[in-house]
Amino acid sequence: MCYKNAYKIWRDSLKTIVIGVIGADVHAVGNKIIEYTLTKSGYNVVNIGVLSSQEDFINAAIETNADMIMVSSLYGHGEIDCRGMRDKCIESGIEDILLYVGGNIVVGKQDFSEVKERFLEMGFNRIYPPGTSIDQALKDIKQDLGE
Amino acid sequence: MANYLLIDFGSTFTKLCAVNTEECEILGTASDFTTVETDINDGYDKALEKLYKKIDRNIKFEQVIACSSAAGGLKMAAIGLVKELTVEAAKRVCLGAGAKVDLVFSHHLNQSEVHQIIDKKIDIILLAGGSDGGNSESVIYNAEILGKLGVKIPIVFAGNKSAQDQINEIFGKYEMNGYICDNVMPNINVLNVNSAREKIREIFLKQIIEAKGIKKIENFINQVILPTPSAVLEAAKLLAEGYLDEEGLGEVVVVDIGGATTDMYSICSSTKRSDVIIQGLEEPFAKRTVEGDLGMRYSAPGIVKSLSEREINFINKEKGVDIVSEVTKRYDNVKLLPENSQDEFIDQFLAEMCAYRSMHRHCGRINEVLTPMGKVFNQVGKDLSDVGFVIGTGGVIINSKYQKEILKQTTNILHNPSELRPSDPKFLIDYDYIMAAMGLLSKINPMAALKIMKKHIRPIRGVQHETSK
Numbered sequence: 178m179c180y181k182n183a184y185k186i187w188r189d190s191l192k193t194i195v196i197g198v199i200g201a202d203v204h205a206v207g208n209k210i211i212e213y214t215l216t217k218s219g220y221n222v223v224n225i226g227v228l229s230s231q232e233d234f235i236n237a238a239i240e241t242n243a244d245m246i247m248v249s250s251l252y253g254h255g256e257i258d259c260r261g262m263r264d265k266c267i268e269s270g271i272e273d274i275l276l277y278v279g280g281n282i283v284v285g286k287q288d289f290s291e292v293k294e295r296f297l298e299m300g301f302n303r304i305y306p307p308g309t310s311i312d313q314a315l316k317d318i319k320q321d322l323g324e
Numbered sequence: 325m326a327n328y329l330l331i332d333f334g335s336t337f338t339k340l341c342a343v344n345t346e347e348c349e350i351l352g353t354a355s356d357f358t359t360v361e362t363d364i365n366d367g368y369d370k371a372l373e374k375l376y377k378k379i380d381r382n383i384k385f386e387q388v389i390a391c392s393s394a395a396g397g398l399k400m401a402a403i404g405l406v407k408e409l410t411v412e413a414a415k416r417v418c419l420g421a422g423a424k425v426d427l428v429f430s431h432h433l434n435q436s437e438v439h440q441i442i443d444k445k446i447d448i449i450l451l452a453g454g455s456d457g458g459n460s461e462s463v464i465y466n467a468e469i470l471g472k473l474g475v476k477i478p479i480v481f482a483g484n485k486s487a488q489d490q491i492n493e494i495f496g497k498y499e500m501n502g503y504i505c506d507n508v509m510p511n512i513n514v515l516n517v518n519s520a521r522e523k524i525r526e527i528f529l530k531q532i533i534e535a536k537g538i539k540k541i542e543n544f545i546n547q548v549i550l551p552t553p554s555a556v557l558e559a560a561k562l563l564a565e566g567y568l569d570e571e572g573l574g575e576v577v578v579v580d581i582g583g584a585t586t587d588m589y590s591i592c593s594s595t596k597r598s599d600v601i602i603q604g605l606e607e608p609f610a611k612r613t614v615e616g617d618l619g620m621r622y623s624a625p626g627i628v629k630s631l632s633e634r635e636i637n638f639i640n641k642e643k644g645v646d647i648v649s650e651v652t653k654r655y656d657n658v659k660l661l662p663e664n665s666q667d668e669f670i671d672q673f674l675a676e677m678c679a680y681r682s683m684h685r686h687c688g689r690i691n692e693v694l695t696p697m698g699k700v701f702n703q704v705g706k707d708l709s710d711v712g713f714v715i716g717t718g719g720v721i722i723n724s725k726y727q728k729e730i731l732k733q734t735t736n737i738l739h740n741p742s743e744l745r746p747s748d749p750k751f752l753i754d755y756d757y758i759m760a761a762m763g764l765l766s767k768i769n770p771m772a773a774l775k776i777m778k779k780h781i782r783p784i785r786g787v788q789h790e791t792s793k
């Protein structure tokens with residue numbers, strides 16, 4: 178009983194991150210690497226996989242009481258797929274959840290500072306340019322989740 | 325002598341089925357009206373009298389067991405957090421346990437919802453919400469409001485494991501009739517039906533049967549063990565999977581069209597393909613769905629409601645009927661039996677619609693996503709394409725002159741590539757209406773139940789007219 182309780186307290190104390198690949202995007206490899214890296218770094222990772230809609234992310238975040246949603250978009254349509262996501266979070270009662278996005282979120286070589294600006298306006302907390310690996314983002318995650 | 329008497333106290337009919345498990349034979353079947361409003365024994369005695377006209381009165385039954393959907397069946401309320409996740413998981417568990425899900429609620433309950441639970445005379449509440457370690461605020465809130473408003477019916481808690489202790493305290497504080505089970509959705513999109521389903525069956529057995537006035541008959545009956553739909557699901561599973569060295573039929577679908585509902589059962593995996601990406605909540609291998617708005621009498625208006633104005637006009641013109649008034653007639657007189665060919669024709673049409681629409685809701689969907697490596701498929705729900713058999717049961721199908729026309733409606737007659745309906749199944753009929761009885765027997769002697777089903781559930785008889793038109 179005591180052991181079970183200890184496990185429960187430990188498990189409940191982990192921060193929960195919902196990850197997945199948004200829209201009609203099937204790039205599956207990076208998603209697996211993110212799951213592996215975050216789990217190893219001590220997070221409770223809820224991976225909803227590829228081809229996930231905004232609602233899939235939000236629903237999973239509600240049920241798991243998640244602290245962060247980390248959206249991947251690799252195929253270039255990230256901006257369209259992410260539009261309105263923060264509003265839906267607000268409607269769903271998880272207005273304070275952290276929203277991260279990364280991968281190859283827009284097509285081609287656009288000026289990333291502009292892209293970032295647009296995503297900030299859409300209510301995302303952290304926006305990563307192409308080529309940013311998940312390891313590079315770990316520092317931000319730690320900081321934002323208050324550890 | 326291994327003789328068993330199996331009883332199904334249905335909503336309208338009490339059906340008896342006497343079997344011998346050594347010979348794997350049906351000794352006889354008989355039925356009469358269910359009389360739960362007065363004394364359930366009346367209908368049972370009449371049916372038994374009919375049965376004794378067919379079989380030797382001196383036959384001793386080793387056991388008499390029953391299933392029941394009398395007095396409204398097992399009425400449940402399913403409560404979860406998010407509609408697509410724990411609400412859906414809770415609903416599926418209730419359906420798999422053979423219940424009618426009369427109320428479905430998400431997020432925080434409000435007072436009016438709790439009053440609906442009380443007013444609708446719900447038998448059991450399934451309270452879910454949160455994955456394990458996830459949201460516990462919602463289930464705690466809901467348990468608290470149920471307690472505060474004095475709900476005393478059985479509540480099965482099958483939500484976030486981390487909330488169990490607090491839920492237990494609330495159950496204690498308000499002296500509620502609560503039970504704790506494993507989470508119906510321990511992780512996102514993972515469905516866990518067993519623990520909650522067994523608890524529901526247990527409560528049904530211990531508390532609900534008695535409340536429904538079925539207990540009175542216990543002198544003759546050893547046990548009422550299952551809600552009827554749950555018995556049918558057990559039978560379908562056994563028939564599909566086989567038992568020991570006795571082979572089953574492989575994947576099957578069962579359709580049961582009744583006066584108030586259409587039940588659809590599928591026994592198969594979600595997909596066998598490797599080129600699909602499955603989305604959403606995991607599907608149960610043995611899945612039951614119930615359409616409360618699709619039925620031949622009480623729910624006949626629901627069929628028309630699902631049609632557009634244009635479709636209604638088209639049907640009226642094409643078939644020379646007034647479908648709306650026909651449907652109202654059936655709703656007003658639920659005991660109506662077809663008297664002429666026009667009545668039969670309408671009933672046939674309604675049955676076909678029930679079969680078509682309930683499969684539309686039961687089966688999965690598939691969409692293509694294009695990549696340079698070719699197509700990738702995105703699937704939601706179950707893929708029934710390869711199902712080998714579609715079995716029709718229930719009075720409407722068994723008594724139809726055009727059984728095949730009804731069962732054909734479960735296939736992809738409109739060639740909609742996104743609906744994963746059975747593509748080329750064989751059609752079988754439960755001629756002797758024994759599936760519920762065999763579900764019961766499967767609990768005692770699965771081998772005999774399987775052999776009897778394989779013998780008696782047969783292809784459609786003789787040459788059937790291709791069309792009813």
Ligand code: B12
Pocket residue numbers: 201202203204205206207208210211247248249250251252253254277278279280281282283284285305308309310311314693694695696697
């Ligand atoms: C393999 C591959 C495919 C495979 C995918 C197979 C599969 N199921 O996984 C297939 C052939 C199916 C495919 C299809 C397409 N692809 Co492709 N594909 C690639 C390729 C070559 C490798 C992707 C990969 O697995 N990388 C390895 C993993 C480990 O890296 P990653 O995915 O980038 O993920 C890491 C980081 O991005 C980061 N990350 C990801 N998300 C996030 C989120 C946050 C918050 C953070 C911090 C970090 C982060 O961390 C991950 C792990 O380290 C890339 C090119 C490339 N070299 O990247 C193109 C590439 C991604 N594809 C591309 C395109 C255009 C397509 C198609 C649209 C092509 C078409 N015209 O049909 C389709 C789209 C299909 C669809 N609907 O999704 C483009 C995208 C261009 C853009 N965004 O501007 C790329 C970049 C190629 C290119 N240079 O043009 N592709």
